[in-house]
Amino acid sequence: MDAATLNQKLWKGYGKAAKYIGPAYNLYRPTSATNPLGNGPIATLNASFNAQDMTYGKPNIYGKPLWYALVDGTQTQVGDYLINAGKTFFIAAMQDTLPILAVECNRTLSIHRPAQQGAVGAVGYGGNTASTETMLMQGWPASVLQGTKGEKNETNLPGDVRTPWWAILLPAIAGVTLRTSDTITDDLSRRYVISSAENTDLGWRITAQQAQT
Structure with missing residues (x-):
């Protein structure tokens, strides 16, 4: 199995897991510097965010905006926003075979x-x-x-x-x-x-x- 296929399967797996444990988020993809969310959401995805590791064993702490994102990575790109009623994150990194990294926005x-x-x-x-x-x-x-x-x-x-x-x-x-x-x-x-x-x-x-x- 080549690396690209492995990534696709891994990200699809994240999406399947998120459907069971994550709420729905609207996915935004900025296309304008002065109106990044103006085009409205392009999709709705379930997503779950966990701090420190992928085992859901630790809470986040003060001064740490980085989270691991459990979301269907085949639908997201670096720079995308995931927004629901109470939380906003942007996708910071989608590195090969590694967890998707997100930043919580305040x-x-x-x-x-x-x-x-x-x-x-x-x-x-x-x-x-x-x-x-x-x-x-x-x-x-x-x-x-x-x-x-x-x-x-x-x-x-x-x-x-x-x-x-x-x-x-x-x-x-x-x-x-x-x-x-x-x-x-x-x-x-x-x-x-x-x-x-x-x-x-x-x-x-x-x-x-x-x-x-």
């Missing part, structure tokens, strides 16, 4: 690029404002979890707290490259500035500093 993000000043001399205010930003991605479910303990405030007043850092995971989409200083807003109206953005084979892995509380 926020919805939009990403913008600040305007770049191209002129010289007296050109007016050059700071970043929402009205001059370019939309890169809009309405993307993502994982946003606490990163390091935060950055010390430069003013260092007695009541100041550290500015938090966040670890962000979201799918990649063709034609969009994120970079340092791009800004992010979420569904809680928090604002972040990207410090680093790595486009991995599992999607975007981003470190961002919160710019607005």
Whole structure:
């Protein structure tokens, strides 16, 4: 049996098992950077998610957005979303003969690029404002979890707290490259500035500093 056939049988087996133990999820496949879920679901699949291993022997813990997905992998692709009434996941990896890796999403993000000043001399205010930003991605479910303990405030007043850092995971989409200083807003109206953005084979892995509380 060749590897491709083995994968198909393995993923079909996941789907059969999920029908007995997993609830129904709507499957979404983003085709637009600014409207990833706008085309509606393309299928409904049963899916079950388990943490740490494939034995269902351990609960998930704080700060761990990664889950193994028991779902019919012949119907899914990397970057797809699985959504039901209470949970949202995106498929991060479908590696040969290995469990399907998914990321649990807890926020919805939009990403913008600040305007770049191209002129010289007296050109007016050059700071970043929402009205001059370019939309890169809009309405993307993502994982946003606490990163390091935060950055010390430069003013260092007695009541100041550290500015938090966040670890962000979201799918990649063709034609969009994120970079340092791009800004992010979420569904809680928090604002972040990207410090680093790595486009991995599992999607975007981003470190961002919160710019607005």
